[in-house]
């Protein structure tokens with residue numbers, strides 16, 4: 084990585100460090116667009132202790148995530164906390180109707196200088212995180228926000244990504260979003276620190292709450308029978324929460340956390356206080372049990388992996404020898420004298436050898 088930083092980025096960095104919101108916004112764009120020098124900038128900007136309390140919110144489209152995040156943001160502000168919000172939107176910022184909706188809902192918050200709101204588009208149409216969401220969250224953290232809230236639309240497995248980005252994960256379901264069995268199948272039991280059944284003014288909410296509680300108890304029972312629910316989970320994919328089940332439950336000597344299932348009516352604010360208490364309670368648990376440190380370390384390891392992978396990919400596909408070998412070898416694969424594996428093998432030795440020779 085380039086240790087050097089351009090004069091322009093140095094100026095930006097100074098304004099970022101001085102706490103200028105405009106500089107934060109520009110720094111985010113620099114990172115989001117992966118513009119030249121963004122890694123050097125991140126390196127310099129992140130070389131500072133970070134203390135943000137990060138809370139992730141995920142759930143199906145239209146579950147009321149933004150309405151809840153807006154309600155919580157107001158509460159945090161009332162308690163004099165600075166809040167940064169990232170809404171990761173599956174639609175493009177240029178054509179997204181949902182984004183506009185978020186903007187309008189969060190509009191009344193946007194004029195408060197203690198609040199910073201940013202929307203990011205995902206790569207695909209399936210939700211989850213955008214390529215640089217984690218880095219943008221790091222920036223907000225380094226900038227000094229006490230709270231960093233991230234909203235992502237969960238569609239199937241995409242909500243799992245949020246575990247690598249937040250300390251506390253709130254999974255928001257609604258009576259329409261299906262039953263607890265579906266939630267279990269989607270892996271939500273593994274990622275949720277807090278369950279919220281929003282739209283509790285609608286029929287079916289009580290039922291879903293009961294089912295979720297039952298499912299959580301069943302799962303706990305299984306874990307006690309020495310069948311951890313987390314076996315087979317891909318650590319790389321799970322990121323920060325990858326080691327959650329086993330290591331946290333085996334070290335049960337400290338404080339433990341029982342996943343609460345709360346009910347809210349986001350637009351009227353009903354249940355928001357309970358949610359705040361649960362978020363605070365989970366924070367206390369994270370700190371007292373030492374799990375926070377573990378999650379942060381897992382997150383750090385994850386970030387290093389990301390950077391190494393990105394750099395390797397970039398190095399490989401910009402390497403003249405690699406490109407030559409690929410070009411020269413494809414005909415052999417087509418005619419059957421080479422295979423993708425033999426060619427990849429020689430490309431890798433070309434690449435890895437080149438660093439040491």
Ligand SMILES: Nc1nc2c(ncn2[C@@H]2O[C@H](COP(=O)(O)OP(=O)(O)OP(=O)(O)O)[C@@H](O)[C@H]2O)c(=O)[nH]1
Nearest residue numbers: 144145146147148149150181281282283348349350
């Ligand atoms: N009946 C009812 N409607 C709600 C409740 N909470 C939110 N809504 C409405 O549900 C719709 C979606 O709310 P949002 O907050 O945009 O939901 P979201 O999960 O952020 O949506 P996306 O970001 O588009 O996935 C809005 O029209 C809200 O007013 C609730 O508790 N009860």
Ligand SMILES: [Mg+2]
Nearest residue numbers: 148149185234
């Ligand atoms: Mg939303």
